Structure formats: structure tokens, C-alpha cells
Amino acid sequence: MPAETDERYHHGNLRAALLAAAEQTARESGVDALSLRDLARQVGVSHAAPRRHFPDRQSLLDALAVNGFQRIDTELRAAVARAGDDFVARLKALTQTYTRFATRDAALLELMFSRKHGENADVFLAAAQPSFTLLEDLLQEGQVQGVLREGPIDQIGIVLFATMHGIAAMTNGHLAPPDLLEGLANTAVEQFVRGAGRA
Incomplete structure (x- = not known):
């Protein structure tokens, strides 16, 4: 993953990016399809990163x-x-x-x-x-x-x-x-x- 991408998400955009990805997943596959691990993969961060915003x-x-x-x-x-x-x-x-x-x-x-x-x-x-x-x-x-x-x-x-x-x-x-x-x-x-x- 490029350093600048990781840096951008870690400085305030990760929460918004995760919510946008979650909306898209819900729209296409339903709420039951949502998982923090899959969302992390979609936005290009580590599996642990989303837990900074969503425990x-x-x-x-x-x-x-x-x-x-x-x-x-x-x-x-x-x-x-x-x-x-x-x-x-x-x-x-x-x-x-x-x-x-x-x-x-x-x-x-x-x-x-x-x-x-x-x-x-x-x-x-x-x-x-x-x-x-x-x-x-x-x-x-x-x-x-x-x-x-x-x-x-x-x-x-x-x-x-x-x-x-x-x-x-x-x-x-x-x-x-x-x-x-x-x-x-x-x-x-x-x-x-x-x-x-x-x-």
C-alpha cells in the first residue's frame, strides 16, 4: 500500500472512507454483508485500522x-x-x-x-x-x-x-x-x- 494513502486515511479521512464504502456495500449487497475486515480491504488499510473509529x-x-x-x-x-x-x-x-x-x-x-x-x-x-x-x-x-x-x-x-x-x-x-x-x-x-x- 502506498505510504501517502496510509497517511491520508490515518489523518482523518478513514472514518469517512469507511462509511462511504459501507453505504456502497449496503446498497449493492445489503447490510448483512457489511464487515469491518472487508471494508478495510476496500479502502486499502490494514484489518486493524477501522477499529480506531469503530470498535x-x-x-x-x-x-x-x-x-x-x-x-x-x-x-x-x-x-x-x-x-x-x-x-x-x-x-x-x-x-x-x-x-x-x-x-x-x-x-x-x-x-x-x-x-x-x-x-x-x-x-x-x-x-x-x-x-x-x-x-x-x-x-x-x-x-x-x-x-x-x-x-x-x-x-x-x-x-x-x-x-x-x-x-x-x-x-x-x-x-x-x-x-x-x-x-x-x-x-x-x-x-x-x-x-x-x-x-
Whole structure:
């Protein structure tokens, strides 16, 4: 292994490199295929090197879940910002981005949500909260603009989230063709807005 590669990883990039490799493995082969030994080989370091950041496989999975929540939040916020000021366009951008993430990284998403109900759940709930806050803020924005009728944001948000999650689950289960994903997300938002809109 080249000295400069070893030096680079040993000075702060190894953790990020391992998480990136772990995401790729989870995407291609599932979470069960993850092992610290294999990840070390993928990034070109010794078998012992990953334990500087992840003492065991579970600590790797925990970090991967937290990183997943941070990444989806970053992607959602960027998509909403790019969509401009129109509420419906912003909501479509959020829905499209979530469903793309949930189909591209289905195994990672399953890990993320399973960790919210396990040991150290508070850590994962805190990591997930920014994305849920973004959705709630966006729905409040719709209410303020008069696009959506008044009502409890948490209930309205659960209905929309369940719809997004359902579209992703149907796509992952081969019950809906992947090429329909964006259209289904847009249709879901349009129907949601009509149903939750002002009379």
C-alpha cells in the first residue's frame, strides 16, 4: 500500500472512507454483508485500522445510520431550496428526493429506522429530527400561504410521510415500475394538496 494513502486515511479521512464504502456495500449487497475486515480491504488499510473509529460492527452500523439521517436531511434541504418559492414545487421536490433516497438506499433506510427503536434510540431520534422538522416547517408554510387548511401539523405530516414511504415500498417490492417513481411522487403531492387544501 502506498505510504501517502496510509497517511491520508490515518489523518482523518478513514472514518469517512469507511462509511462511504459501507453505504456502497449496503446498497449493492445489503447490510448483512457489511464487515469491518472487508471494508478495510476496500479502502486499502490494514484489518486493524477501522477499529480506531469503530470498535465493533455494531458501532459501524450505528454510525452508518446516523450518517444516513444526516445525508438525507442535506439532500432534502438542497432539493427544497432549488425548487424556489412555490409551495407545491417545494413539496414535490421533497417528496421526489425522499422516494429516490428510499429506493436507491433501501437497505440503509431500513437500518436507519430500525435503530430508532433499539438501543441508544435517542441518538437516532435526534439525528432524524431535522428532516421531520423540515417537513413540518414546509407544511406550516403551506398553511400560512392558504394552500393547506389549518390542522395539526403532526397528523398532516404523518399522512404525507406514509404516502411517500408507501410509494418507495411498492417500488422496492417491484409492485410499481422504478421509471414511474417521479410521476407517482408528483401525483401523491397533487392529491395530498387537493385533499388537505382549503375548501
